[in-house]
Amino acid sequence: MTENELGRILKEMYDNAPAGYKVANIHLFGGKYASIILGNNFKATEIIHDSGLNPSYATEVSKGVKLSKYVMPK
Template sequence: MTENELGAILREMYDGAPGGYQVANIHLFGIKYASDILENNYKATDIVRASGINSSYATEVSKGIKLAKYVEPKVR
């Protein structure tokens, strides 16, 4: 998956989040896509830039990537 594809997914997750849950969805994105991001040595800043959301959210993507070692998303 390319950085642009990941950026589009991040944007979709951010825009589709219920009110007040945008940052939680950014963390969830980092958790769900951590393996793709790490395997390709992508930078959170580049993915966030590709998404078009505020660049300060790169920190939140990084937090999600780190959390991926310890949690799994629930399947609904």
């Protein structure tokens, strides 16, 4: 999987999130794809760039990746 593909997935998750859960879905994305992101040394900033979302959301992806050590998506 490439950063571009991850960006597309992130954009879909963000766009399809219920009202009030857009940022939570960014965290969920980070947790769900953490092993791919970390395993390939992908940068959150590049994934966000490829998604077309606001660059400030890179921090939220990073939070999700860090949370992946402690939580698992249902």
